[in-house]
Amino acid sequence: MVSADSELSKTRAVPLIFANPACVHHLSPVHLAYFETAPEKAPAIRSAMRILKGMKYFLVTYGCQMNQSDAERIAAVLEELGFEKTENEAEANILGVVACSVRQTSINRVYGRIVAWNERRDRERVITFVSGCILDRDRKKFAKLYDLRFSIEELPQLPGLLATYGVPFVPRHSLASDNERTDYWKIAPLCGSEVQAWIPIQNGCNRFCAYCAVPYTRGREVSRDAREILDEISRLLEQGYRRFTLLGQNVNSYGRDREGSLPVFARLLDDAADIIEKSGREALIHFTSPHPSDMSRDVFEVMRARRAVARQVHLPLQSGDDAVLSRMRRSYTLSRYREIIGWIRELVPEASLFTDIIVGFPGESEAEFENTRLAMEEFQFDMAFVAMYSPRPGTAGSKMKDDVPQAEKNRRLHVLADLLKETAGRRKAGMVGRIERVLVDGIVSPGVYSARTGGLIPVHIADPSAGLAAGMFVDTEITAASPMSLAGRLV
Numbered sequence: 340m341v342s343a344d345s346e347l348s349k350t351r352a353v354p355l356i357f358a359n360p361a362c363v364h365h366l367s368p369v370h371l372a373y374f375e376t377a378p379e380k381a382p383a384i385r386s387a388m389r390i391l392k393g394m395k396y397f398l399v400t401y402g403c404q405m406n407q408s409d410a411e412r413i414a415a416v417l418e419e420l421g422f423e424k425t426e427n428e429a430e431a432n433i434l435g436v437v438a439c440s441v442r443q444t445s446i447n448r449v450y451g452r453i454v455a456w457n458e459r460r461d462r463e464r465v466i467t468f469v470s471g472c473i474l475d476r477d478r479k480k481f482a483k484l485y486d487l488r489f490s491i492e493e494l495p496q497l498p499g500l501l502a503t504y505g506v507p508f509v510p511r512h513s514l515a516s517d518n519e520r521t522d523y524w525k526i527a528p529l530c531g532s533e534v535q536a537w538i539p540i541q542n543g544c545n546r547f548c549a550y551c552a553v554p555y556t557r558g559r560e561v562s563r564d565a566r567e568i569l570d571e572i573s574r575l576l577e578q579g580y581r582r583f584t585l586l587g588q589n590v591n592s593y594g595r596d597r598e599g600s601l602p603v604f605a606r607l608l609d610d611a612a613d614i615i616e617k618s619g620r621e622a623l624i625h626f627t628s629p630h631p632s633d634m635s636r637d638v639f640e641v642m643r644a645r646r647a648v649a650r651q652v653h654l655p656l657q658s659g660d661d662a663v664l665s666r667m668r669r670s671y672t673l674s675r676y677r678e679i680i681g682w683i684r685e686l687v688p689e690a691s692l693f694t695d696i697i698v699g700f701p702g703e704s705e706a707e708f709e710n711t712r713l714a715m716e717e718f719q720f721d722m723a724f725v726a727m728y729s730p731r732p733g734t735a736g737s738k739m740k741d742d743v744p745q746a747e748k749n750r751r752l753h754v755l756a757d758l759l760k761e762t763a764g765r766r767k768a769g770m771v772g773r774i775e776r777v778l779v780d781g782i783v784s785p786g787v788y789s790a791r792t793g794g795l796i797p798v799h800i801a802d803p804s805a806g807l808a809a810g811m812f813v814d815t816e817i818t819a820a821s822p823m824s825l826a827g828r829l830v
């Protein structure tokens with residue numbers, strides 16, 4: 340059952356009857372299963388099913404990998420109901436958005452979409468829905484704008500909600516269990532890539548960093564059952580996926596909410612690597628994003644011991660100044676961060692290092708910013724995602740004076756971007772001449788391939804005679820480098 344304060348809602352209960360006179364039977368596994376279990380109701384359902392032929396859905400996703408992962412499960416539910424995916428929103432019967440309230444620019448786009456969709460809905464029969472990371476303030480406004488809105492935990496109930504709009508639906512088997520918040524993880528995702536699989540291992544966050552909306556949009560941390568995670572990796576490995584990314588807002592605090600019943604993060608990483616290595620297949624496991632305060636040395640010991648764990652660490656720094664870190668409520672200091680980098684350089688010196696940095700957090704002085712610049716110089720990141728601070732409603736940061744002028748935030752961002760070009764460029768230049776084993780992501784054009792090293796550095800391979808395919812691992816000699824990517828030739 341949906342709890343009383345559930346955000347699941349249907350705000351426009353206007354029955355929407357799909358009508359397509361030219362259609363014939365179109366039965367999805369959901370409906371076929373129904374005929375097996377309830378044959379007496381088959382005629383009514385068969386009649387309803389006729390109308391689904393050729394119905395399409397359009398789904399747009401904003402935000403991080405976790406939202407992409409959620410979108411893959413939403414797509415799986417819609418396709419199981421019999422809808423086909425379309426990239427052309429003009430021909431879609433169901434229009435959905437996975438929203439991100441973490442950045443104002445993303446949420447503005449969500450509002451922009453629904454204005455256009457509602458104009459269309461005034462003329463045609465379409466259903467709109469919104470899911471994803473949504474702040475309370477936006478949630479209330481969306482209730483008036485979208486037909487349906489649901490949190491990702493409520494995804495198993497989407498077919499029932501669509502049924503009230505005339506979309507035929509018959510439950511194949513109930514997903515309801517003792518823990519509804521984790522049922523959606525049982526839905527097999529429809530991966531958006533042939534090679535990369537996002538594996539959510541946890542949802543929500545307990546940390547309440549001052550600038551971040553995630554604890555308000557996704558709630559407190561809930562860890563997924565370890566067996567379910569490992570089974571999903573096993574199944575996707577069989578299906579041909581070769582890069583697995585364990586996802587969590589605070590990925591390395593995995594298991595703490597189920598203490599005693601689950602292994603901690605390093606153990607989970609080890610078990611996942613074990614599955615891959617014992618399968619005899621080549622594949623890599625990444626994870627994102629860890630919190631420095633929850634990081635332990637054993638994670639890098641597993642990375643060193645296991646060839647299936649990719650040599651890549653994304654460790655958000657956010658600021659190189661202790662006073663700013665404290666105002667951000669990040670609960671670590673620069674010296675703690677330095678200690679973790681020390682473990683990485685000692686145990687897996689070949690690992691690439693990615694980070695996130697925010698410039699212009701409230702009160703960030705020139706001297707405090709300079710400490711971040713110095714930290715960036717010291718840690719020599721391979722990649723840094725630098726963002727200008729903007730307040731999100733309801734967070735601790737939003738109660739502070741946003742006093743760094745926009746032009747100054749912009750300047751600081753460019754200082755760090757220029758520095759990253761230098762440091763990352765130097766590190767990549769040092770890779771020229773090395774042999775790197777890379778995973779082919781796809782074919783850019785005939786004879787031209789995109790690939791990535793185990794450290795997630797993009798590698799461009801141009802070889803008309805190579806005959807490569809997505810999902811292949813190949814050895815390449817790195818022949819050229821730019822700050823953000825490499826070029827290689829097969830060896």
Ligand code: SF4
Nearest residue numbers: 544546547548551588
């Ligand atoms: S650790 Fe901080 S930044 Fe990361 S999701 Fe949690 S609150 Fe947000």
